[in-house]
Amino acid sequence: MSGGVDSAVAAARAVEAGHDVVGVHLALSRMPGTLRTGSRGCCTIEDSNDAWRACDKLGIPFYVWDFSERFKADVVDDFIAEYAAGRTPNPCMRCNERIKFAALLEKALALGFDAVCTGHYAKVVRDAEGNPELHRAADWAKDQSYVLGVLTREQLEHCLFPLADTPSKAEVRAEAERRGLSVAKKPDSHDICFISDGDTRGWLADKIEMTSGDILDENGQKVGEHSGANAFTVGQRRGLRLGRPAPDGKPRFVLEVRPKENTVVVGPEQLLxxxxxxxxxxxxxxxxxxxxxxxxxxxxxxxxxxxxxxxxxxxxxxxxxxxxxxxxxxxxxxxxxxxxxxxxxxxxxxxxxxxxxxxxxxxxxxxxxxxxxxxx
Structure with a gap:
């Protein structure tokens, strides 16, 4: 129960289907102020209260499970290490892989539960031999099968996605309204939950040693300087602060990040x-x-x-x-x-x-x- 409308409606449908449902909210930080607040988060105290109210309305038990240490080690520290190595990680992918469908599922199974049910837009179907397969949701615009691509066969055996066949997010909100759920109009969460102000570069600067270096063009010529190569990502256009414009006057993009050399390579969009x-x-x-x-x-x-x-x-x-x-x-x-x-x-x-x-x-x-x- 993230505190959003999707998980609230998923829980309601699971109850309606006759399952014995318990709502669980994940506490992913012992300092909630370090997580995003309001509509831009997914794991804050505000979200926990919204999840509790939804469970209360549905008449199901509600618990908060503290996964903050595991989240720091498996998601936050991994995020820092990947950027330090010059790579661009996807923390939501890691969270699904190592927290929601690993740590959470392990604990749930150990306590005697059969499955983890979430508000993801994706579908589990069975092949002719009864093996589980992960498929896109009916609403491709909201489909979240990409971020669930890390799930294994064993994990899919214990997953429920009640929103799989819902044709649109608008229908989910309308259903929440009919059910009297207070989160019916709550905006969707987005961005990285553990970077409270949304400034990834500034957040990383406190975690990774940043050293100034050269920005090179595709021919190896110096066209500017940076304050830390690790804060750049391939495809980035803004924030380059180049001292020399491109010969054709068109924008340049980050083509490569070389942390060992502490250099960033930029060039025209077509070279991406x-x-x-x-x-x-x-x-x-x-x-x-x-x-x-x-x-x-x-x-x-x-x-x-x-x-x-x-x-x-x-x-x-x-x-x-x-x-x-x-x-x-x-x-x-x-x-x-x-x-x-x-x-x-x-x-x-x-x-x-x-x-x-x-x-x-x-x-x-x-x-x-x-x-x-x-x-x-």
Whole structure:
């Protein structure tokens, strides 16, 4: 129970379906002021009160579980470490992977519960053999299957998503209104919950040693200086403060972050396009495809952002036992060859694979490149 309208309606539907439901709100910080407040958060004291009121209205027990230490270690510290290494992490992905459907689910099962029910817009269906599969929700505009792509077959066995077939968020709000839930008109949460003022660069400056260095163009020429390479991300346009304009006068974007050299490479927007992605830390959302297990190439669609893509890009994918250069990883390397280039793909982000509405699995992006141009 996050304190939002989606989880409140999901709980109401679970009760109506005859399940024995207990509402749980996760306390993810022992200093609530460090989390976002109002409509911009998801785990504050205000949200906890909203979750309690929803449970009270539904007549179900309500508990607050303290996961603050696990959240700090598995999400916040991971976020800092990834930026320190020059990568761009997705903390919501890590929270789903390590908190909501790992730590929470483990505790729930240990206490005798059968499943974790959430207000995510996604669907679990069974194949012909009864194995669980993760699919997109009916409302593609609100579909959250991307951020759930980290779920494993074992976790999907214990997941309930009552909003899966709801055609729109407007219908969820209308239902909340009919049920007398006070969160019916509460705005959606967004941004990073543990960065209270939304200033990621400023927040990181207190956690990572920032050293000034050079900003280079695609030809290796110095065009400016930065106050810390780790605070930049691929695809970034604002905040570059370049001393020398581009020859064509057009904006420049971050093409690469090199933390070891403490340099940032910028260039024209067209150089952001990549057509090959290599991923590590691979997991499969259900039973893996036979081709994945055998190392054969298979066709699918690839998505690298939670929102903003009306359709994911078509791709050919192969799972290799060893990374390029002979250095293996624990679970191999996923090579995603895109039919149409994508822009602004940064190491540390997540690539999620689909066939139709089904989520096949995901990998953390280790490298992305264009095969049509030389390396920068």
């Amino acid at each position: 396009a990549v057509d090959e992605i290599r991923g590590i830390r691979i997991s499969w959302a259900g039973v893996p495809l036979a081709e994945a297990a055998s190392g054969e190439e298979f066709a699918c669609a690839a998505q690298v952002r939670a929102h903003g893509e009306p359709l994911p890009s078509k791709a050919r994918v192969v799972l290799r036992a060893e990374a390029e250069g002979g250095e293996g990883t624990d679970d191999g390397e996923l090579v995603v060859m895109l039919e149409s280039p994508l822009r602004g793909v940064a190491p540390g982000q997540t690539v999620v694979l689909y066939q139709g509405t089904r989520v096949l699995g995901q990998a953390t992006i280790d490298a992305a490149r264009s095969l049509s141009r030389p390396a920068l």
